[in-house]
Amino acid sequence: MPRMLDVSDEVRAEIGDEEADRLLAGENAPGSYDCTSCRTPGDSGHERTSTVLFIGDETAVLAFAHSTCLPSQVVQVTEEQLQGAVRSISGDAAPVPRQAAPEQAVLGVTSGLVLIAGELHPALVVEPTAPIVRPGSSGAGDDFLPLLIEQGFMPLTELAEAPPVQHGWSVLLAMGQLHAVLQPSAGGGQPMAWWQAHQPLQVTEGWRAAANKHQQVLMFAAPVGSIGRQPREDLLRDALDKAAAAGKLVGAALPLAGT
Numbered sequence: 001m002p003r004m005l006d007v008s009d010e011v012r013a014e015i016g017d018e019e020a021d022r023l024l025a026g027e028n029a030p031g032s033y034d035c036t037s038c039r040t041p042g043d044s045g046h047e048r049t050s051t052v053l054f055i056g057d058e059t060a061v062l063a064f065a066h067s068t069c070l071p072s073q074v075v076q077v078t079e080e081q082l083q084g085a086v087r088s089i090s091g092d093a094a095p096v097p098r099q100a101a102p103e104q105a106v107l108g109v110t111s112g113l114v115l116i117a118g119e120l121h122p123a124l125v126v127e128p129t130a131p132i133v134r135p136g137s138s139g140a141g142d143d144f145l146p147l148l149i150e151q152g153f154m155p156l157t158e159l160a161e162a163p164p165v166q167h168g169w170s171v172l173l174a175m176g177q178l179h180a181v182l183q184p185s186a187g188g189g190q191p192m193a194w195w196q197a198h199q200p201l202q203v204t205e206g207w208r209a210a211a212n213k214h215q216q217v218l219m220f221a222a223p224v225g226s227i228g229r230q231p232r233e234d235l236l237r238d239a240l241d242k243a244a245a246a247g248k249l250v251g252a253a254l255p256l257a258g259t
Contacts, residue, residue, distance in 0.1 A: 003031075003044040008072035010190065011053045014060070023051065036063040036070070036175055070174060070257065074190075106130075107195050111178065111203050112233045113210060114218060114240070116162055122203075122211040123218040124171065124181070125236065126195065127227045142223050145250050151183070153221065153250040159240060162218055166252035169194070171217040173256065178203055181219065181254065211256050220251045 003026045012020040026045075035042045036052055043049075048067035053060055053074045106129045114123040131142035149155060154163050168184035170191065177200035182191035203211075211217055226243045230236040243249040 004046070004048050005044055006048060006050045006067055006072040008051070008074075010074045011051050011072050014053055014055065014074055015062070033064040036065045040066075042066050065174075075174075108229070109178075109181075109195060109197075109201065110227075110229065110236065111201065111207055112236045113204075113207055114159065114233075114237055116159055116218075120206075120210050121162060121214060121218050122207045123220060124178075125227055125240065126181075126219065126221040128224050130224055132223075144221065144223050145248070148221055148250050153219075153252045155247070156220070156244045156249045156251050157247065158244050159237075162253055163251040164253060165216065166219075166254055169219075169252065169254045170257040171211075171219070171254045173203075173208070173211065175200065176203075176208065177201060182257065215256050216253045217256055218251060219254050220249055222249050 003024060005024055007020045007023060015023075031045050032041060032043050033049070034040070042064065044064065050065045050067045050070050050072040052063045052065050052070060052072065054063060055074060055076055108127050108129060110125045110127075112123055112125065113120045115121075128144055132144035132147065133141065134143040134147060145155070152166050156163060168191070170182045171178070172180040172182055178197060179200055180193045180196040183194040185192045220240060222240075222243045226246075226248045227236070227239045230239055240249065
C-alpha cells in the first residue's frame with residue numbers, strides 16, 4: 001500500500017533511489033510508528049510522514065515523524081550517539097545528539113517562559129561561561145554580542161515586545177526535547193548547529209505548548225556574568241530586564257523546527 005511519505009532530496013541521496021521508491025510504495029515503510037519528535041503514534045498510510053535519517057560513523061537508522069513535527073532530513077550523529085537513538089526508538093533510552101566542536105567558552109542555555117505584552121513566550125537564554133573572542137583575534141575583550149549583532153540579532157534595551165524574526169535560524173526540537181539552535185551555512189546548504197546539546201535538554205510541557213502555539217522561540221543572549229543560572233522564571237525575567245537596561249542583551253525570534 002503506498003505511504004504518505006516525504007523523502008527529501010538529501011535523504012534520497014543517502015539511501016538511494018531504489019530504497020526511496022520502495023519506501024514510497026510501502027514495501028519497507030511501517031504503517032504505524034512512534035513519531036521521533038513528539039513521541040505520539042503516527043500512521044504513514046493516513047497522514048503525511050517525514051523520513052528522518054540518523055547517520056553515524058558506520059551505520060544509519062531511518063526514523064519517522066509527523067510532517068507537522070519535523071521535515072524530512074539527515075541528522076549527523078556519532079556512532080555512540082546513534083546507538084543511543086536506537087535504544088530510544090526501542091524505548092530504552094533517550095538519544096544523545098552530536099556534541100558541538102569545542103569552543104573557547106561553553107554556551108550555557110536555559111529555557112523558560114517569558115511574559116511579554118501580556119502573553120507567555122517560550123524563550124532560550126544563552127550565556128557563555130567565559131568571554132567570547134572574535135575568531136582570529138588575540139585580544140582579551142568580549143565580542144559575543146557584536147558577533148551576534150552582525151548575524152542579525154537586535155540589541156534590546158527593554159522587553160516590551162518580542163524581538164523580530166531571524167530568518168534562516170531555527171530551534172530544533174526532536175523527541176520532545178531541545179537538540180540545537182541552527183544557523184544558515186556559509187555556502188547556502190543545510191543549516192549548521194550554532195549550539196548543539198551534549199544531551200537533549202528537557203523542556204516543560206508549558207514551554208513546548210507555547211512553542212507549538214507561536215511556532216517560534218525567542219532567543220536572548222548576554223555576555224558572561226550578566227544573567228546567571230536563575231532557579232525560577234520570575235528571577236530569570238528580572239535578570240533579563242537588568243541585562244537589557246545595562247545594554248547587555250540581544251535577541252531574536254527563531255522559527256521552530258520540530259515540536
